Amino acid sequence: MRVALESTVITHGLPYPQNVETAFSLEQIVRDHGGEPATVGVLDGQIKIGMTADEIQRLAKEPVVFKAGVRELSIIISQKSCASTTVSATARLAYLNKIHVFATGGIGGVHPGPWDVSMDLFELSRTPIVVVSAGPKAILDLPGTYELLETIGVTVVGYQTDEMPAFYSRSSGIRLPRANNPAEIAAMLVQSRKLGLTNAILVFNPIPQDDEISNEEVEGWKTLSNQDLKESGKSGKEVTPYLLSRMAFHSGNRTVKSNRSLLENNVLLATRIGLEIEKLSNANKLRSI
Numbered sequence: 001m002r003v004a005l006e007s008t009v010i011t012h013g014l015p016y017p018q019n020v021e022t023a024f025s026l027e028q029i030v031r032d033h034g035g036e037p038a039t040v041g042v043l044d045g046q047i048k049i050g051m052t053a054d055e056i057q058r059l060a061k062e063p064v065v066f067k068a069g070v071r072e073l074s075i076i077i078s079q080k081s082c083a084s085t086t087v088s089a090t091a092r093l094a095y096l097n098k099i100h101v102f103a104t105g106g107i108g109g110v111h112p113g114p115w116d117v118s119m120d121l122f123e124l125s126r127t128p129i130v131v132v133s134a135g136p137k138a139i140l141d142l143p144g145t146y147e148l149l150e151t152i153g154v155t156v157v158g159y160q161t162d163e164m165p166a167f168y169s170r171s172s173g174i175r176l177p178r179a180n181n182p183a184e185i186a187a188m189l190v191q192s193r194k195l196g197l198t199n200a201i202l203v204f205n206p207i208p209q210d211d212e213i214s215n216e217e218v219e220g221w222k223t224l225s226n227q228d229l230k231e232s233g234k235s236g237k238e239v240t241p242y243l244l245s246r247m248a249f250h251s252g253n254r255t256v257k258s259n260r261s262l263l264e265n266n267v268l269l270a271t272r273i274g275l276e277i278e279k280l281s282n283a284n285k286l287r288s289i
C-alpha cells in the first residue's frame with residue numbers, strides 16, 4: 001500500500017538540512033506502519049512516483065528546482081527540468097498512479113489582500129483521493145479558505161475534532177464535520193468513488209499538543225512576515241515559500257520544529273487510512289473517474 005508524499009515542502013517549505021532529515025523520517029514512518037512511501041517529484045523531466053534517497057538528496061540540493069503545481073507539469077516535463085510537486089501536482093500524479101492517500105503539512109488556500117488563491121483548492125475539487133493536512137497554512141485567510149472549499153465542493157472533515165485546525169495551532173474557531181477513526185475516512189472515499197464524485201476527501205489533522213503554537217504568537221510573526229513580503233516585492237508562487245521562511249526567522253525556528261511535527265503526525269494518519277482503504281477496496285474495487 002503506497003502513501004504519496006509531497007516534495008515542495010522539502011525544496012521550498014523547510015530549510016536545509018532539516019528538509020532532507022524530515023523527508024527521510026516521513027518515509028520511515030510510512031514503512032514502520034506497514035506502507036510504502038512514494039515521494040513524488042520530477043527529475044530531468046521524468047516523473048518520479050517514489051524517489052530513492054539519492055534522488056531526494058538531489059532534489060533538495062539542486063540549484064534550480066521549480067515548484068510545480070499541476071499546471072506547470074507539462075512545462076517541466078517537456079523542458080526536462082527538475083521540480084518538486086505541490087499539493088495540486090502531487091494529488092493528481094498520485095491519483096493517476098492508483099495511490100489513494102497522500103500526506104502534506106498544510107494546504108495552500110486564499111491569501112489575504114489582492115487575489116492570490118492556491119491551485120491546491122481547485123485540484124482538490126477534481127481529484128478523488130484522501131489528503132491529510134494540518135489545516136490551511138497559517139499565513140492564509142482561514143475563513144475565506146474554508147468557504148472556498150465549500151463553494152467548490154471539497155469534502156472536509158476534522159480528525160477527532162469539531163474545529164478546523166490552523167496548522168501551527170489546533171484551533172481556528174471554525175466548525176467542521178468530524179471523523180473519528182481511519183476506517184470511517186476510508187469508507188468516505190469508497191462511497192464517494194461509488195457515486196463517481198470527483199472531489200478529494202480533505203482530512204484536517206490537528207498538530208500534536210506538545211508542538212502547538214498559540215494563535216496570538218503566530219499572529220505576531222504573521223504581521224511581521226507580511227510586512228517583509230510587501231518590502232520584498234515578491235509575488236505569485238514565491239509568496240508562500242517566502243512567508244514560511246520569514247515565519248521561521250521571526251519565530252527563532254519554532255515554526256520549523258512544529259512544521260516537522262505536524263508532517264510526521266499527518267504521515268502516520270495517512271498510512272493508517274491507506275491500510276483501511278486497502279481492506280475495503282480489496283472487497284470492493286475502487287472505481288476510477
Ligand code: PSU
Binds near residue numbers: 119
Ligand atoms: N505544507 C508545508 N509546507 C509547504 C507546503 C505545504 O508544510 O511548503 C507547500 C505545498 O506544496 C502547497 C504549497 O501545495 O506549499 C502551496 O503553495 P501556493 O500557496 O503557492 O499554491
Ligand code: MN
Binds near residue numbers: 117236237239
Ligand atoms: Mn499563489
